[in-house]
Amino acid sequence: MSAHPLVPFSPPSDIGPFRIRPASEDDLPALVRLDTELFPDFAYPYFALRQFLDMYTDHLLVLDDGSCLHGYALSAPSADGCRSWILGLGVAKQLRGQGLARRLMQETLRRLPIDGVHEVWLTVEPTNTAAIALYRSLGFAEQGAREGYFGPGNDRLLLALRH
Template sequence: MRAVTETDLPEIVRVDKEAFPAAPYPFFVVRQFFDAFREHMFVLEDGDGELRGYVMSTGTDDAESWILSLAVTAEMRRQGWGRQLMTEVLSHLRGRGAHTVVLSVEPDNATAVALYDSLGFTPSPGGPVRDYFGPGEHRLLMTLAL
């Protein structure tokens, strides 16, 4: 696991496309996240220099920090890497003085919900927010007090 560099951007787009085939972040969005939040982005690289996962969050200037994305490539899943990426970014945010971390997750994404739950995130009381990302795209908001 290491800090992101500009040359990782096309690879992050590739990993994101694989993890979120229905609505991946386009290159320009990843580029803008990099410009705005690069110090809060971490990537997972295998021994051959290939990108296998990434996590990114917003900064810590506001009351809340948001996890913007988390992904691990299919062949690397269930080996603890998703948890390590989350632990890394949460520890980083804690070190920067963040108090609250929020994320949105697709309510049927049992794997991700279980991971966030095990890290101490709690779902917002009202349940999934309807149409959060547009018509039919409901999302569960989960919050962690650091």
């Protein structure tokens, strides 16, 4: 796969015992459990992850060690195909700080369709300093804060990566 103009990353190199790969139907129960651990208040229900798998097959990536899932990343294109949204990213608590989320993001960005996608967008809790630092280090820039973006009391920052 050649590099997308937005993101000249190569495939993830050494990530120890871990592998980043597209999710399969068999991963769904574990993925639902992991998502609930990562996002207790905003976990996707089973049916939503099931449909994301159907729709975004190669863009629902999991981090696995051969027996367990330890992280995932999900991206999805906008209807006009010009924008891609990061809809989920997380790594299990006990494995954080080892560069695994960075690898998931790099692989997500590397898989963007070459034609069409001009920008990548995401939202993040304004207090999520770890995620914000990661996104900034990948070139994302803040596009503003949105009060109540996910309903009352649930503000979000919007970030975008552009050419």
